[in-house]
Amino acid sequence: MTTIEDIEKFIKKTGLETKTEMNEVVRNRIFQAFEKSKQTKSALTEPNIWRKIMKSRITKIAAAAVIILAVVFSMTIFDKSIPTAYAIDQTIQASHSVQYLHIRAITPSHEDQPVEFWIEFAQDGRPKNMRVNQPDWMTPGSGPREVIWKDNKKQDWLREKNILLTTTEDEASAAQVLKMIENLDPKLAVTRLQEKQEQGKVELEINEPADKAEPIIVTATSTKEDDSSFQRKVLYIDQATKLVSAIELYKLRNGEYEYMKTMEYYDYNQPIDAEMFMFKDVSNDAEHIDLMTIGLAQGNLSDEEIAVEVVRQFLEALIAGNYDKASKLFPGEPADKIKEMFSELNIIRIVSMGKPILHSETNRLRVPFEVEVEMEGKISLWKKQGPLIQHLAGQPDRWAINGF
């Protein structure tokens, strides 16, 4: 009888061959991408020098040694101590005049696909316009998503699906966008740190290198009283401008600070082209959907109840052949696509609806169901673990199917 060990060995040893000519085609494609990336050296390079230094043990030690030597040397020469000149107030002060920001959020699992933000602030400091470019790993199944928030109106452009989602004058959506900007704004980040330091919730350690070309490093570590999502934040401050160049975020896990992501800040006060806050290339045949017309309003129902209701109405729409309605409950899938997916199934009636289960990986609710289907004259029972249900992006009060 086959043993577990045999199976393990079999999986490890099973091989394949690659065709030489196709292999060279692929290699050539990689080479082109590599050469192109070298030619278009990104603006990321500059701010990353210090990041690279601080991430490598050898260079970090070397950098530390240089700093120590510089301090000792200057102390010897001038025979006096050099006080730390930097105070976090300076960054808060410098940030007051910031009107434009370009941010990249980089996570270790998708370092090559950052989420990018462009924010324009009004003269009074309040957010005016924002654009977010989300790579497809953030919204699997939808392709890359571009979001623009302007004049209290949010639009999501799903290029691959050729769909423009619009939310008009909605308080919940606006509040969510403002919350997002609040979390990104470096001025607010340092202000909050200062407040927490005063409350004893955060301990700040400031490292100000003698070399003015190197960033000031502010390490903020949460004390037990702090309930932040990230227990350590490392801020890199430009010595000349006193503005934040980057913030690294860490979580405390099993006694160790685990690196989670980096927010990198660019182009302070470099005016952002107004066209960045417009979708210029939405095709004429793109489907326009007002988010207020899709999904179901939660009302007084609990999350579990509204999830079941969404699935029930979706199935009832399929039974009635009302694919337009089904499409409203499964946004992103046009009515004809829904028809193509489900018409052959020919659902006759709902037999039972199960209790929703939280899908841990996606944090969505899965609603199991049983329906009777008729295919080729035969009636059978179709059991399904259930579609994934969640509230719509930017619409916490409206729920819809997000995937099967």
Add this chain to the structure above:
Amino acid sequence: MLEDKLLVWKFKGGNWDALSRIYDKYREDLLRLAISLLNDISSAEDIVQDVFVSFAQSHELFRLTGTLKGYLATCVANRARNRNRDDMRHRTVELDDNEEVFTDSKTPDEWIICSEELKKLSNAIGQLPYEQREALVLHLQGDMKFKQIAKFRNVSIRTIQSRYRYGLDKLRSLLNSEVIK
């Protein structure tokens, strides 16, 4: 491992030979892994190509925290999972959730030649739930430790070990003895 660190160091400095060497070294392992995860040769080819292209484009930013193979395997697994979810959403709904078919559509441009063994193995692995499949292939083909997989999937090590064990048990019952001999 030291060789990998040197290769990465050269790659980050813009050295094409280093990237080419990394590609040669890990191409087949990643293809096997992608085939096992997706049960589809052409999708696996696409994903591995895309991973290397993205990797090439990221040379200035790239930072290695674990093993290079583990990193590349993680990239493949991420893309495979996205592709799998995408396929699940778009596939015409089937009556049986486990009705996945090995798409053996050969085209003139096909990059890889699968052995019969690999086809049989892929067919069997394709019948496992995705989480079990992922735990199995990342551990056995991606050389990732359970701890690394758990961290990558943000679940406990015990969960990954269970998925692995259940997957292996099911695979044993699926594979017939002639494949193993």
